[in-house]
Amino acid sequence: MFAWLETSGIAALWAVALARAPHGLRNRFQRPLWLAIVMIALAMSMHLEPVTAALANVVPDEHWIDLSKHLFSIVDAAAVLWFILGAADRRRHTTPVFGTAAAVMAALVLLDLAAPPHARNQIAPDPATPGVPDAYWWVFFLFHLLADTTCGIVCWLYGRQDTPRLLRLGLLLFGTGTLLASLLWVLKLVYLQTRSPDLGPLFSPVTGAEAWFMAVGAALPVALQLRAHRDHRRTYRGLAPLWRDLTSANPDVVLKPGNRLSALAMPLQLRLYRRVIEIRDAMIVLRNYVTPATLEAVRRHVAAQSVPAHLTDAHVTACWLAAALDARRNGHAPQSQTVNLAGPDATDLDEETAHLLQVATAYCAPSTGTYRASPAGAG
Template sequence: MSPDLPLALATTVWTTAAPPAAPAPTGIRAFGDALALPSVVCLWIAVLLRLPAAWRLPQQRGLLLAVATAAAAMTLNLPDVVTWAMRDPAHSHTVGLVRNLIGVLSAGAVLYFVAAATHGRRLRLAAGVTTVALLTTLLALDAAAPAHGTHTMPQQGDPVPSAAYWLVLIMAHLLANTTCVYVCWRYSRQSDSRALALGLRLFGLGTALAGLFWLAYLLKALTGSTWALPYLPLMMNLHGLLRAAAILVPTLFALRRTLADVTTAWQLWPLWRDLVQSVPHVALTRPRSSRLVELLWPPVPRNLLVYRKVIETRDAILVLGEHVAPDVPERARGHVADAGVPGPRREAAALACVLKEARRSRRDGLPRPESGQSAAPVSVGAQGGELEDEKRFLVAVAQAYASPTTDSFAPSEREQRP
């Protein structure tokens, strides 16, 4: 399953002319209409934020057309845009036809990219052929209909331009909706990625609302039922908001990871700087003038900054461990216990004390303990060895390293060593 599937699925935004008026709960209709502009704005923001990621991948560039047509379809359905576009009555037919064609193109694009994401070569070909056939059929039905203006399905009277035109349009969207709901549901349950699963579920919910929208139009076309029409603006605009949220899920997860890494790098920097100044050969780059400069202009790719800090800090701890006298770790543990450091943080605080002493010994040029008298290996991470565990442990060490408890640690043996 492609990790970019939420972006691929996000192209199925379908709109048409505003639903005809019907006796209805005016509050629900008004609320749905009020969401029209926010949903379009949110969708465009989401599209613009996701386009750079898709543009970098050649196989994803086709998504640009699909996403753009989806956002354009919703934009063309905004009441103010419709009013402006139809200021000349002669344009009403063109505006309605273009809006419908863009919707079908967007639906066809989502079918194609769903097939691509699920590695269905035949399905991709079928999606392309089906889209071309649907667009051709709509154009032919529009041309064959008597002279007409705006495409609409009035509450009373025959659909414009024809019932056949509307049935083809509705079935195209229902086909795409049904396929998307199935794919979203299936792969959200199978995915190990929280971001992908959440994106699929949000998108699937939005797709379900779009499906209900078109199902209501199908009922109107086949039976004349109008009871659901007041709810259609709310369904369509909520579906737009959910689609925008689905597109933004990868961006939001990436932003959360970036903020977590920035916070970790900021907290580790003072400890890392002191250690690599004592053991410079473990560092890939020299420390910058400040940690703010280090974060704004990192010397390594930003996504590797925290990883390098963890690795270099760990290596420096191992080297400095060779300068630790045999009884220093035990003295450090006693010191932090006497200082009242909470149990879960004592190991990190003890290591901070040991590192302070090791740096002093190396700085003062004191001889290393003899091999038979060296301290036990210094712990450099939490139990388990996972990178996330190491980061948390080293952040705790860095916090303890700057505390008064660590500054006050001075084992008596240091004064006695030659």
């Protein structure tokens, strides 16, 4: 009845893997997580009936298909544990994690070879059915239980620390998914001991819930990246009117890209960074066209416009930029500037960009247009 939950959860994992592929392949720090998501999706997919049927057409012996899926799932669990531990404390536990995984895989192969002839590596409802010994399943399930429980606990511990909200929620959801995987292994251990028919129907919905929690948890960082890209795009466009006027009057401040193709291929964040630098450089040039009388007139004008206090500096800057542009276009000579027109001190690029966006918004605001039309602005 809940087969759709498992299928849809695995499909969601594949969708997240595809969405993260461009960033995961380029960024060496994100590549392990992306590979882990792909391996989780692949390991779960291999247990779906259509996939098993397709494998049967390639490998006619179902026994070897079962064993291969189990061995691959060990590699998958080790890879996820390796990434989570590395992301948590920035150290890679390669030898203990993959060494243990190799030992478990060797044990499974030896137990399988030592077992009497059997058609499948599955827990048969009747214990008398020939198959691998219970030790095979204990080794298999306990390794998964240990790996998934460790991943879940680490994700929950780091998901409760001081991290961005979406990333924190993503860690908690991904950790919940791995803990649901632990629940699945506990259920299978109980089934191994009891062979209760009531437990079998629980495996698929628990797997589906596990896949959905992991998919949503892994997708949230993508949502964070998309939101950051949207904010950068909005800021880039918001700065455009101010940037066009300032750079048209001061073309020398424009940083020349290598060629048009490289400019189009430049990441948006880098283009935004260049635009901020060019606006700042143009402001340094234009401030030498602002006289003390003009600056005093600008301040009186802004004070009369009922501008919110936190935007006063941005509106003053927008108005003196408009006055400086007019002075430069009219051929006025620059003069040494004794007044600090640099604006508030910014501790990082984000603060600098936010301030310039306020200036750009004020530059297009009616108050600046009113100043241009006033006798002081026209003068």
